[in-house]
Amino acid sequence: MRALLTGLFIGMLSISSFAQEAIFPMGAKAKNVHHTGDIWLTHVVDADEIFKHNIAQAVSAPRAFLNWHLHPDGQQLLITNGVGFYQEKGKEVQVVRAGDVIKCLPNVEHWHGATPKSAVTYLAIGGPTPTKWTDELSAEDYNKIPLPEINNSSLENEIKELSKAKWKWMAEKDVDKLANLFHDQSRFVHMSGSWKKDRELEIIETGSIWYKNADVHDVVVETFDDNTVVLWNRITLTAHVRGNDVSNEFTVTEFYKKEGDDWKLLDLTFSSVRDTHEIAH
Known part of the structure; x- marks a missing residue:
């Protein structure tokens, strides 16, 4: 029983901490169509006739990650909290942390998400052309990624x-x-x-x-x-x-x-x- 209560407490604490990590309201939990795990999305700014870009906030729980995809107009990710992964096709996985800016060039296939033990929050800035989803990122491939140094000795x-x-x-x-x-x-x-x-x-x-x-x-x-x-x-x-x-x-x-x-x-x-x-x- 104590283990169950501890697990529930950690779960509630994690949800609470996601809310604190989000600069804007967390929004709705996205349906698991192109991703694995729990991700909350907020559309902060929609493109219009004057401003030709969308801005969205994504809050990803630990172990949540997107499938492979690309952006015809390109995209920039502003990491605002936590620790996550970013990888372009054919390249090594990058560890991203709060304060990092990632530039996803047009039509470059990539994926990104949280680490197994850390949530990650980012603002995604992109053009009006819809995202193109390509391949699924399997849990097996995700689990092969070495854990970043968030559990470091210091x-x-x-x-x-x-x-x-x-x-x-x-x-x-x-x-x-x-x-x-x-x-x-x-x-x-x-x-x-x-x-x-x-x-x-x-x-x-x-x-x-x-x-x-x-x-x-x-x-x-x-x-x-x-x-x-x-x-x-x-x-x-x-x-x-x-x-x-x-x-x-x-x-x-x-x-x-x-x-x-x-x-x-x-x-x-x-x-x-x-x-x-x-x-x-």
Whole structure:
């Protein structure tokens, strides 16, 4: 049941993050005619007698990709968020990231889409001549593409160090730093109940639960895109509660979301486990 709830939470988090990544409204989910996976399209500007180009926004969920196609008038892709793939026929796959501009020359066959672990959003600027769809891109060919460095060690280390600092701040009752780390809508799930940011900060500041020491045995980090990360800690927590020190082993799930230049903690959940429990890597 816990795994199911975690999966549902990640799914809802992913949809929420797509909405935040889209500059314009996400629009309607496109029917799977010329693509695989979930893609939301918005027609931002339609060509007219004065402006001879269309502008559309596409938000592609992880593992969503278009089939091979070409544009008789050419097309430019402005990557606004996430990490994706772009490939022209006969050439190597390119990894594209937010801030990149891709120029698809007229009648050059290509495909593009999200990576398996990252959504991608782009604005597509093209002429009025309809797209010509050519060959299907198979899931087998897509799955052969090496994963780009979005799960790189530097990102993993950054989140691990942030999580480690969080335990230190909790032990020191440093509510100022924790208030900056905790998202305003964050939730905390303990053995005795669940509550939100203000209540957690109050508990830490007053010492009604004093997180004296978290002895971390194992850490696993999973990145879902450049801005969404889940970290699992297996810890032995020594806490001072009602005048006594108590020690318990937990698996702690931490959801992080990047906002601007800062990581924010969205969820902190303590799960009781056996002493022999191991986190699957």
